Amino acid sequence: MSLKMKPSLTHPSATGKCHAPALSNAYHPSRGIGRSTIWAVSLLYSFMLIASLASAASITVSSDLQAAINAAQPGDTLLVAPGTYEKISIGKSLNLIGNGAVIQAGERDACVNIEASDVSISGFLVRNGFYGIKLNNVRGCTVANNTVIRCTQPGIALLFSDGNIIQGNNASFNGLGGEGWYGIYLSNSNDNLILDNVAYGNGAYGINLFPSCSNNTIRGNVLQGNMYGLYMFTDCSNNIIEYNDLSRNTNSGLDLRFDCTDNLIRNNSMIENVVAGLTLLDSGYNSISGNLIEANGRYGLQIQSNSNGNTIIDNTISDSQTGIFLDSSQNLIYRNKISYNVIQAEDRGENSWNASYPLGGNLWSDYHGSDDYQGPEQNVLGADGFGDLPYEIDSSSLDRYPIMGDQVRQISIIDKALNPTQARVGDDIKVTVRMEALYDLNQLTVRAYQSGEEAKGYGRLVASGDAYQGSFSTALLDPGEYDLVLRVNDVRGFELEETLGSFSVTPRS
The missing domain is CATH 2.60.40.1930 (Macroglobulin (MG2) domain)
Known part of the structure; x- marks a missing residue:
């Protein structure tokens, strides 16, 4: 291992020959703050900054990465040369940068175990561990631009860890044996940013939140070829799920189960999943907007078992066996484009298929009414963009204000x-x-x-x-x-x- 330290930075105070000037011109109520006081404070802050810079080192590592971690000081950067390294544990604030470096471990060990806050790790190939990269009870860490593959359980795991950034990683082909696990896993972890990752071909879930994960942002991830793209289970609330590609999974693109409430689900793509684009089970009061839900096998949107009070707005739901299946109540569905599904919608609860006039209802590809009247009762002469007759989902479920336009018979x-x-x-x-x-x-x-x-x-x-x-x-x-x-x-x-x-x-x- 070679150590390449930054040039030592010294200043007069380090020799004991320079002291802060006497504050003879210090603050006095009648005079305000004197010039020499301002100068002294500025000089003190400059000394502190220089001392901080002098204490951080950049260290090049080519062998025994764990020994280098043990010898490093908090704040140091370790530049890890190409090669294969054994499992590591990080218990201090460090920045690890890999350049063609591989970390691997036995099937019962984590390849990278992060046990300190403010750790950054990037640029590594991590493989063949029990966990790939494991964060346990930490905050302020960044895991970026790593490839984490073929681990027995999660590729990247956050356990009781808040306020971290997981960005630009490829967490694929993990959990393929035994129980089947995840690309990225959060447990009892809040306020994290999960951004621009790829999770493909994992045994169960691309990303899994379980349990009690709140206020996380999951944005811009590609979660394909898993059993579920994103799976949230038990008390996962107030998360933002946006701009993700949740397509071509063998069950559902996105699945929320058991008290996953008040989540914002917007502008995602859920295409060609075998069972459903989006499933809610016993999870209510979520906002579902602006999503493309297309060509899923059985359901575009499946809302089951006391998933009440959700708002479903501005989505495109098309080309599935059943576009929207509702076995819950008090959901509000409007301004969606619902088209070319074999069964456009099935409602087994008591739900609202339109907002109040003039917000309107939904655009149905098989609606063939006319638009000659307007008003809440559609009885005032003049077109308003809504069909004069309701669209009938079933005998007790109506869209009172079906939107006109783009209606084409299949x-x-x-x-x-x-x-x-x-x-x-x-x-x-x-x-x-x-x-x-x-x-x-x-x-x-x-x-x-x-x-x-x-x-x-x-x-x-x-x-x-x-x-x-x-x-x-x-x-x-x-x-x-x-x-x-x-x-x-x-x-x-x-x-x-x-x-x-x-x-x-x-x-x-």
């Missing part, structure tokens, strides 16, 4: 023809339809109805050029008037049932 009929429209029993009716659909169509069938009741027989339509064609046989019908109804679904499960036209059947003579 499946629509653009042309249709029946020939003939008057047939004798046993004749075939030729059916031609031209369709417009966002996704590939699976199956098209036609069935006859009489006075609202389905009659016997059906026909199938197949693609023919830019149209679908087939025939419907009247052989099983009694003479009378009928409606011919098309049923169609697409590869994502959207369904359309629409009457193509009427025909009559007469007896054969």
